[in-house]
Amino acid sequence: MEHGLPDDNTVKTALALAVRAPSVHNVQPWRWRIGSRSIHLYLDPERALPSTDPDQRELVLSCGAALHHLCVALAALGWSAVVHRLPNPADPNHLAAVELLRHRSTPLDIALSAAISRRQTDRRHYSSWPIPHGYLGLVTERAAALGAIVTQAGNRPREVLIEAMRTAAALHAGDVEYRFELANWSGRHSSDDGVPARSTPRVESHDGLPAREFAAPALADGALEPDYAELLVISTSADDRLSRLRAGEAMSAVLLTATNIGLATCLLTEPLELADLRNRVRLEVLDGVAQPQAVLRIGWLPTSAPSLPVTPRRSVEDVLSPLESAAPSCS
Incomplete structure (x- = not known):
């Protein structure tokens, strides 16, 4: 990114947390593009589930979760995300463009970012302890x-x-x-x-x-x-x-x-x-x-429940694409 904005390692660190988001059948239906001053999120139609999700509802939900994961990760890294949703009417798969501003991380930012790596889809039975x-x-x-x-x-x-x-x-x-x-x-x-x-x-x-x-x-x-x-x-x-x-x-x-x-x-x-x-x-x-x-x-899980193995994700490199010249800027 341009001078005064996050370096590429910071952006890729945030993206590595963003791709930990849950997705339908763990298809991970997102593509990311890094511009000079912004990060762009696209839905990847090649990972569609025509029988399970014929109207792509769950694909968009999954991408929304990844977008929020990204914003949480960036906040913990000292950057506030300004999100422009559906920025390109000509491309409905261009779901978001994210501008970055300097931000002082709060304890909540750091706690929620840490929760990204701990969150798991747990399909086991839950205990009878009430939720306050x-x-x-x-x-x-x-x-x-x-x-x-x-x-x-x-x-x-x-x-x-x-x-x-x-x-x-x-x-x-x-x-x-x-x-x-x-x-x-x-x-x-x-x-x-x-x-x-x-x-x-x-x-x-x-x-x-x-x-x-x-x-x-x-x-x-x-x-x-x-x-x-x-x-x-x-x-x-x-x-x-x-x-x-x-x-x-x-x-x-x-x-x-x-x-x-x-x-x-x-x-x-x-x-x-x-x-x-x-x-x-x-x-x-x-x-x-x-x-x-x-x-x-x-x-609440029973206290005797063992930890689950981590569900795999594709690498950041696998979900990154070059930024197309036609993509709208967010200046």
Whole structure:
């Protein structure tokens, strides 16, 4: 970058944390370009999931999470990010241009940045310890600051979500193209993308919170009690590309806040991949006033639960592209 702006090592350090963001099936659907005064985020359509995510909702959510991870990492490194979302109307895959300004890091900046490397998608059962209301209030507040709504699912909404999960699993079980796509992206043993077999437990028919059934599950759960996870729905007032991007940023803020507190998390998006079920969640869980973007399991792990292995990511070099001359500047 130009003189007075971060050196390339600082930028690549921030990008190495940005790519730790969660993504649907761990496809990591982002491309980054570094300009003289800005960093640009693009959605990579070559990593699309046409059967799982036909309208690219989850790809944009994933990129939004990576964008927020980047901003958090930069803040901890002494740089404030000014984000221009969807800066190029001629290119809908150009999701963000990020300008950088000097910034004095705060303890919160550093804590959230440290949470990036600790955050994991944990699909195991969670314990019965209650989550203090103040913690749930905090994640709600941080999501709201990024334009999203967090709704805690009470008794009836929880039943609706669980039924939607079961219905989605049944419909997907009969979808040959979906099953092929899922098998292609999961059950992996040596890869820098996709869902590793060691990260997915076996789905049991009696599970109270049904999860997506990935290929070749190899993670031992060991839980004898029901899953006591709370369910949170992350939603937005609209459902356009910008709203989905903002929802992904808010999703990242919730995940990093929860990790910093010590809570375990797991995103659930399968029931929202089917239009009829997504509409049911909108009407019966959100009273028809917001658009559901993701469901989050959140709770405390049992003290006996061992640490999970780190889920792999592609290197920064693999997701960097030269900055095209046509890309708009942010001067």
